[in-house]
Amino acid sequence: MSNPAGWYPDPSNAPQTRYWDGDAWTSETRPFAPPEASPEGGKKPTKKKRGDGWIGFGIVIAGLGVVTAITAAFTTHVDAYGHSVQGGPTVFTFLVIILGIILAAIGFCIRLLAAVEKR
Numbered sequence: 763m764s765n766p767a768g769w770y771p772d773p774s775n776a777p778q779t780r781y782w783d784g785d786a787w788t789s790e791t792r793p794f795a796p797p798e799a800s801p802e803g804g805k806k807p808t809k810k811k812r813g814d815g816w817i818g819f820g821i822v823i824a825g826l827g828v829v830t831a832i833t834a835a836f837t838t839h840v841d842a843y844g845h846s847v848q849g850g851p852t853v854f855t856f857l858v859i860i861l862g863i864i865l866a867a868i869g870f871c872i873r874l875l876a877a878v879e880k881r
Contacts, residue, residue, distance in 0.1 A: 765784075820875075
C-alpha cells in the first residue's frame with residue numbers, strides 16, 4: 763500500500779519537500795518549512811480542564827448540607843407547653859437533618875464526578 767498523495771521530505775535528502783502523487787515523485791519541490799514555535803516559547807498553552815468549577819460547587823453543596831444537619835440537630839425548639847427543648851425530636855428537625863445529609867451526599871457525588879471528568 764502506497765502513501766497518500768501529498769508533500770513529504772525530499773528523498774534526495776535536500777532541505778526541501780517533494781510532492782508524491784500517490785504513485786511516484788513529481789518534479790515539484792518547495793523549501794522545507796520547520797514547524798512553527800508556539801508564542802510561549804515552545805510550551806503548549808494549558809487548557810482549563812472541564813470539571814474545575816463543578817469541584818468547587820460540589821464542595822459548597824456538601825458543606826451546606828453538613829452545616830444544615832448540624833444546625834438542625836442543635837437547634838432549640840419550644841414544645842407545646844412553651845418550654846424550651848434543645849434538639850427536640852420534632853418531625854421538622856429530623857427532616858432538616860435528613861435534607862442536610864442528602865445535600866452533603868449530593869455535593870460529594872458532584873465533587874467526585876467532576877474530579878473523574880477532569881482527568
